Amino acid sequence: MSLLPHHRAHDYRALIIGWRAVAQKARLKMLVLTEVSGHKVWYLESTGSRVQQEAIYLSSGVHGDEPGAAWGLLKWAQAHIELLRKESILICPCLNPHGLIANTRVDHRGEDINRRFHLEEDEVCGPWRRMTQGRHLKIALCLHEDYDAQGCYVYELSRYAEPISYQILQHCTHAIPPDSRSKIDISRARQGVIRRRRLPRDMVGLPEAMVLHHLGCPLTLTFETPSEFSLDDRVQTQADFISAALSFTLGLGNTEK
Numbered sequence: 506m507s508l509l510p511h512h513r514a515h516d517y518r519a520l521i522i523g524w525r526a527v528a529q530k531a532r533l534k535m536l537v538l539t540e541v542s543g544h545k546v547w548y549l550e551s552t553g554s555r556v557q558q559e560a561i562y563l564s565s566g567v568h569g570d571e572p573g574a575a576w577g578l579l580k581w582a583q584a585h586i587e588l589l590r591k592e593s594i595l596i597c598p599c600l601n602p603h604g605l606i607a608n609t610r611v612d613h614r615g616e617d618i619n620r621r622f623h624l625e626e627d628e629v630c631g632p633w634r635r636m637t638q639g640r641h642l643k644i645a646l647c648l649h650e651d652y653d654a655q656g657c658y659v660y661e662l663s664r665y666a667e668p669i670s671y672q673i674l675q676h677c678t679h680a681i682p683p684d685s686r687s688k689i690d691i692s693r694a695r696q697g698v699i700r701r702r703r704l705p706r707d708m709v710g711l712p713e714a715m716v717l718h719h720l721g722c723p724l725t726l727t728f729e730t731p732s733e734f735s736l737d738d739r740v741q742t743q744a745d746f747i748s749a750a751l752s753f754t755l756g757l758g759n760t761e762k
């Protein structure tokens with residue numbers, strides 16, 4: 506049986522209804538970051554003193570043609586209500602609602618948001634920068650999908666000496682194996698892991714992960730599932746990645762029964 510009715514993959518309203526239910530159960534605030542092209546862009550955060558603590562940052566829906574990431578994040582959240590109540594949390598479930606609805610990488614202006622996170626004046630990334638400014642993050646997971654991918658892979662931006670993504674991938678790639686190519690996009694990769702300290706020379710504009718890294722987040726992982734694989738497998742693998750990443754880095758993430 507399908508885990509997700511396929512016609513709802515690009516239903517922004519259904520996605521937000523799902524997040525409202527999570528926010529209520531997990532006692533998270535659900536706030537409007539901005540409104541673009543008639544759609545509210547939401548974020549969720551912990552309440553009370555937990556806002557001051559080091560937070561777990563989770564983001565998806567930066568690119569609208571990557572629905573496995575957006576629904577995978579929701580699926581993970583629905584299964585981890587207790588964790589969401591206990592931890593300090595900051596979640597951006599879909600920064601590009603127009604793109605999700607239209608099934609496009611770009612946003613309502615035809616812009617790739619993930620090259621605009623350095624821009625204070627941008628109508629999406631500007632409010633995002635003000636919202637994240639001064640926050641202390643302990644881990645950030647930026648969830649994406651890739652049409653060219655032949656399996657799952659991770660960009661790891663880390664202040665730790667040892668890589669962690671190999672271990673994480675071992676625990677979330679049951680349905681979809683790690684991408685085995687030695688060169689992914691333009692980066693050198695090994696067993697689905699790309700470790701990065703700086704941006705490729707030809708990249709214009711900063712992606713979300715790089716800005717989070719610059720903000721001082723010690724571990725920022727950008728996870729990619731292959732868009733051409735089954736949607737159900739991608740959704741499940743995204744949810745499993747979040748569980749595995751939090752489990753290995755923070756000792757969190759076991760699925761609640």
Ligand SMILES: [Zn+2]
Pocket residue numbers: 567568571648649650
């Ligand atoms: Zn993407």
